[in-house]
Amino acid sequence: MIDFILPLFGRFHPILVHLPIGFLVFGVILIFWFGKKYSIYSPIIQLAFLLGGISAGLASISGFLQYQNEGYGWETVKFHLILGILTTIFSFGLWYHLKRAASTPAQLKIKGAGLIMIITITGHLGGNITHGDDYFTEVLPPELQALLGGEVSINEPLELPADNWEEVAFYTGAVQPILDQNCKSCHNPKKLKGELDLSSFKGIQKGGEDGSVLTSKDAEESSLFTRMILPEDHDDHMPPKDKRQPRKEEIELIKAWIESGASESRKLGESNISEDMVEPFFKKIEKPFYPEVEVGKVPQDSISKLKDRGFFAEVIKEGSSFLNISCINFPAFTNSNWNLLTSAQEQIVYLDLTGTAITDAIFESISTLPNLTVLKLNKTSIDGSQLDKLSSNKNLKLLYLNETKVAMDKLDKLQGHPALEKVFVYNTPAAGSGETSQFSFHLETGNLSLPPLPTDTIVY
Template identity: 60%
Template structure:
């Protein structure tokens, strides 16, 4: 009936460990606030070292019990345990020295500083046990990590190919990465909480202090799965609620693997897994929208001249040399004003000529913009008679031709453009075409019609 007392006292270690730290740090501060032959803090210092030593003993005992009952290995805790006792003995030694004298012993500040160093190092080792040896290092910039001699690699996230995922080794390529991401920090060879190691299939099958964690073919009877779906407030829920929680899709993958037999030779395609479950893990290559070519930044005088001429000009993003140019405040811009843009022609990726006085001749000038990605010719006199000249713009992705005289045939001249992805042609003759056909790019001409709702026929 009373077997729970020792394990319970062991679990008080994270609480008790702060007592000696606070009490002894208070005593050490008083030592350094005291001048030579000064005794006004002397009694408080003696009491602080005595109580701090007692608290350190209680903390060391609770830590030993936690090691005994929580599955930590001796290699993990040994130096923290030894230094904890050294801290307690040093505190008692300093109390003994002050208790037998009515003034500070010689070199007492140096001895107190040594005790403070012991506190810091012991606490650091305790933090490493709880949070991992790289807890303080992993947030530092990679350059500083390298200078300190650390090569930290975060656990790789689960990535599944959209094609051929059925042939993935279910455990090694799917389940193990999930366990590494969500469980490895507490269940590894150095920190075997609950005497459980989840870093390989072999040690997983050995189970922990409560026995096996996986019942082949029955996920609901397997703690490896059943603990994941407990309410977060439940003390048996894993991972603990303050830790990173696995995705519901990751839990579903573990369940399906166990139900499939929980072996190392099964394939992902053998389980009843839907593509919706796998979708969060599909590899998605994020392609930059604007060109990756490096160009020199436009000079400040060039930007200033553009603004004085009436252009809106700014970079598309911080620390980017690409320029966004708009004529929203320069509606009188015409073909003859093109010379203003020549000094920055290599930096322009976004050009808005909406509502300006340009004609089809502007298309010859646009071909001199090697990095143009977005072009807006809305509400201009462009009729598309020489639209094919835009093929010279090898980076062009989005073209806006709204409220122009462009028709579907002339839009067709852009078919098979090397980079064009979308063309917008609202309120144009092209938008009146019943069957515009298919293009190598996405053509948006509007004509949206919302489905009729029952409430549309109700008369109030």
């Protein structure tokens, strides 16, 4: 009936272990703070070490009982336990030494510093048992982890190749990366929370203290899956709500793996997995919007001169040499003013000439901008007769011709442009010309309409 007492006392170890730390650190602080007045404060210092020794002894006993009853391996706890006992002995020894001393003991500060070092190492080893060896270092940058001698383990999000995803091993190539990123920090050989290791196929098959977590071909009977789909505030939800949560697509992939037989070697293509299920994990190669070329920076005084002339001029982002030039405050800009921009023709990637007094002859000058990516010619008098000149702007992606005189037939001059993605022609002759699908780029005409809804006719 009373067999529960010793295991219960063992479980008090995480609470008791903080008492000696407080008492002993307090005692050492007094040694350093009141060293010259030791005779006055010696009773308090002695009491701190006495209470520290008693609580350290109780913590050591409870730690030993927890080791015996909670299934910890000796190799895991031995140094922590030995140093805990050593802390107890050192504390009582220092108390006895101070009690017998008639005056300030020799090298008292050195002895106090030595005790702090033992406490620090003991606490660090205890933290490793509870939280894992990398508890403090796992949040550090990989380079700093390596410098400190740690094992650098970067759990990257799951990525699958779009071209041959069928050849990827379902478990090692898809399931284990998901578990590594979401579950491995608490369930690994060094930190077996719930006696469960989710860092390997063998560990998953073995299960934890509550038994198996995997039932082949039955996800609803596999706690590996069911605990992930519980409400986050549920006591059994995993991972805990304060931890990173797997995406819905990741959980569905784990479910599909279980229902396909939870094989270690079967490939995705052999498991009746649809492409729609794995598509969210395809590697996405993002192409930079602006050109990837090195160009010299325009001197700051040159940018200041542009601003003084009426241009809005700034770099597109910090550290870049590319410029955004706008005439929003320079509506009097004409073709003849182009010479003001020639000093920055390599750097201009965004040019807004909206509302200026330019004509189609400006296209000859615009064609000299090798890195131009966005061009806005809205609300100008151009008719598009020289749009073919833009074929020289190999990086042009977006062209705005809204509220101009450009007709549909003039847009043919842009057909086959090497980079052009979208052309905007709101409120132009081209916008009302009907068919827009014949171009190699997407044409935005602005002729959009919403279907009528029954509620549109209700009078309130």
